[in-house]
Amino acid sequence: MRTIAVIGDSKGIGLALRQRLLERGDQVIGVSRTGAQAEGNYTGLVFDAVAHPCDLSSFTDRLDGLVYCPGTIGLKPVRGVKPEQVMEDFKVNALGFLQSVQANLKLLKSAAAASDGGSPSVLGFSTVAVQTGMGFHASIAAAKGAVEGLVRTMSAEFAPDIRVNAIAPSLTDTPLAAGLLSNEAKREASAERHPLKRVASADDVAAMAAFLLSTDAAAITGQIMQVDNGLSAVR
Numbered sequence: 001m002r003t004i005a006v007i008g009d010s011k012g013i014g015l016a017l018r019q020r021l022l023e024r025g026d027q028v029i030g031v032s033r034t035g036a037q038a039e040g041n042y043t044g045l046v047f048d049a050v051a052h053p054c055d056l057s058s059f060t061d062r063l064d065g066l067v068y069c070p071g072t073i074g075l076k077p078v079r080g081v082k083p084e085q086v087m088e089d090f091k092v093n094a095l096g097f098l099q100s101v102q103a104n105l106k107l108l109k110s111a112a113a114a115s116d117g118g119s120p121s122v123l124g125f126s127t128v129a130v131q132t133g134m135g136f137h138a139s140i141a142a143a144k145g146a147v148e149g150l151v152r153t154m155s156a157e158f159a160p161d162i163r164v165n166a167i168a169p170s171l172t173d174t175p176l177a178a179g180l181l182s183n184e185a186k187r188e189a190s191a192e193r194h195p196l197k198r199v200a201s202a203d204d205v206a207a208m209a210a211f212l213l214s215t216d217a218a219a220i221t222g223q224i225m226q227v228d229n230g231l232s233a234v235r
Contacts, residue, residue, distance in 0.1 A: 125166060
């Protein structure tokens with residue numbers, strides 16, 4: 001049985017991913033500020049992984065996967081972005097990701113060294129706005145750009161034992177994006193901006209996350225996977 005830690009599993013993409021992992025038989029350690037409960041091989045922890053490194057060595061002796069889901073979505077024009085917002089976005093998205101990996105690197109290495117080791121995986125989250133310029137995304141694009149830089153650096157340092165990737169969604173139907181999809185007109189306008197004319201669900205993104213965490217993705221590392229209904233690639 002593989003053990004996966006999902007930091008930020010109480011809602012949105014983290015919740016959808018936790019459900020997928022449990023359904024396929026993985027053991028899941030969930031970490032969130034509010035805590036969560038689930039049936040199956042699940043341990044739910046209440047912890048603020050942004051404020052402090054989240055060392056899971058008291059709960060497992062190995063990690064076959066580590067996922068960092070916390071994020072922000074505040075949008076401001078360049079002229080209106082405050083330093084405080086930039087620092088907060090960086091702390092939640094990039095620093096929290098880095099600290100979580102640092103705190104649990106030994107557990108990932110333990111999985112890689114085990115006789116049944118199967119390509120342990122680290123997964124972060126970026127945004128389509130890093131590689132596709134979008135107005136009003138200065139702070140979040142800068143923070144998520146740092147995540148992409150960390151993914152490439154980590155994947156180089158940790159190879160061949162540990163794979164590191166990220167997913168870059170476009171606007172996704174989660175509680176974090178509720179204000180941007182709060183009525184049918186907004187939802188239709190968002191869908192219309194995408195070549196596939198739809199808004200991604202949390203489960204759309206969780207499906208890619210579950211794949212990247214699996215041994216089926218053993219040949220994939222250092223990649224930023226675009227799950228964006230074609231927004232970054234199709235015109």
